[in-house]
Amino acid sequence: MKLILSLTLIWALSSTAGALQCLSCTNDQCANPPSLTCSSETMCATATFQTNSSGVTVSQIVKACAPSSVCAATGSQKFSFNVGVLQTVASLQCCNTDNCNTETLAIPSAQPNSLKCFTCNATTSQCNSQLQCQGVEDRCVKFNVTNGATNSSVFGCASANLCTLNAKQSFLPSLQSVGNITSGPSCCGTSLCNAVTTIASDAGCMSLLLGVLIFTLRFF
Structure with a gap:
């Protein structure tokens, strides 16, 4: 009996010893955030988002446990x-010690860069308008989505790390309203390479936006 109790105690200690404690909060709650015990295969993360949709800007701070696919x-x-009428920028920092996600990150710069990509005109549904990419957006992207009974194309700019991110749990919160992806996405790295008829595809881009880019930290 003592042997069984000893083995049980050792198992219990070993199964919890690796559990990471992370701060867990959003926005104003992050002034005095509580701590959360994370599940396995996660890290602590802090993130700051800014979304601009048709001239309306919304910012969000998130601190939480994050899966290894994001970290x-x-x-x-x-x-x-960036798809023209909608742009989301985010800073993300991961760490792997207890309650290490204390920092509140600055919003990334959104200054124009040298890349231009095609985007779609919401009025005409033609995807031949040129969009000036900004900040870390160094890839052109395109994909098709469905929203209810409506099928449409989405063209725009993205940062290269979104083309390699395993986004099955998804990433950016603002695109939840865009729809469900039915084909693509595809990424390429030269100006106006995401034309309607041709695009050079990055293999890693197939994982981009598969969950329509809803940030996973909100669910841990």
Whole structure:
């Protein structure tokens, strides 16, 4: 009996010893955030988002446990996605010690860069308008979505790390309203390469936006 109790105690201790404690909060709650015990295969993360939709800007701070698919490495990462009428930029930092996600990150710069990509005109549904990419957006993207009974194409700019991110749990919160992806997405790295008829595809881009880019930290 003592042996069984000893083995049970050892198992209980070993099964909880690796559990990581992370701060868990959003926005104003992050002034005095509580701590959360994370599940296995996760890290602590802090993220700051800014979404601009038709001239309305909304910012969000998130601190939480994050899956390894998002926290591919420790350190700071910057993400950006832009379809003209909608742009989301985000800073993300992961770490792997208890309650290490204390920092509140600055919003990434959105200054124009040298890349231009095609985007779609909401009025005409033609995807031949040129969009000036900004900040870390160094890839052109395109994919098709359904929203109810409506099928449409989405063209725009994105940061290269979104093309390699395993986004089955998804990433950016603002695109939830865009719809469900039915084909693509595809990424390419030269100006106006995401034309309607041709696009050079990055293999890694197939994982981009598969969950329509809803940020996973909100669900852990």
